Amino acid sequence: MAPPMHRMHTDRDGVVARAMSLLSNVSTTSGRILVVDDDAGARDLIVSSLRADGHDVDVSSDGIEALRLLGREWYDLIVSNLRMPELDGPSLYSAVTQRWPAQPPPLLFLAGLGGTSDYDGFLKVIRAHVLPKPFTIRALRRVIRQML
Numbered sequence: 842m843a844p845p846m847h848r849m850h851t852d853r854d855g856v857v858a859r860a861m862s863l864l865s866n867v868s869t870t871s872g873r874i875l876v877v878d879d880d881a882g883a884r885d886l887i888v889s890s891l892r893a894d895g896h897d898v899d900v901s902s903d904g905i906e907a908l909r910l911l912g913r914e915w916y917d918l919i920v921s922n923l924r925m926p927e928l929d930g931p932s933l934y935s936a937v938t939q940r941w942p943a944q945p946p947p948l949l950f951l952a953g954l955g956g957t958s959d960y961d962g963f964l965k966v967i968r969a970h971v972l973p974k975p976f977t978i979r980a981l982r983r984v985i986r987q988m989l
Contacts, residue, residue: 871895872917872989877907879925887920890978904928908936916946918988923952923960931963947988
């Protein structure tokens with residue numbers, strides 16, 4: 842015996858509503874993104890989420906490696922940890938603006954809680970987008986959607 846029609850309709854509506862809710866959290870604008878983070882766990886989570894959203898993503902574990910990639914490629918967005926050994930966010934920003942002085946790609950900096958005090962002046966001057974760690978993938982997607 843078939844289930845009542847109104848029940849099938851309600852279940853289908855629930856599935857559609859859940860699917861629409863999930864899709865609303867996914868970025869609809871894809872881009873070429875460079876992710877720079879020395880924290881492997883955070884980096885892997887960011888990269889897998891961005892690739893799932895259809896972005897073309899390159900990865901770097903430090904600022905020095907990022908500079909090599911930037912020497913070969915243009916990126917629509919750079920997502921970088923603010924504090925990194927050897928080459929931090931401001932140094933990376935400086936290199937990017939020297940490479941593309943007229944129109945550098947936008948940068949989104951990731952910073953641990955309380956991790957921006959040493960960089961507050963820099964962040965204000967360049968009007969940087971900063972996403973505090975820990976962050977949700979939903980928040981990351983929202984900021985990236987706004988920046989692309």
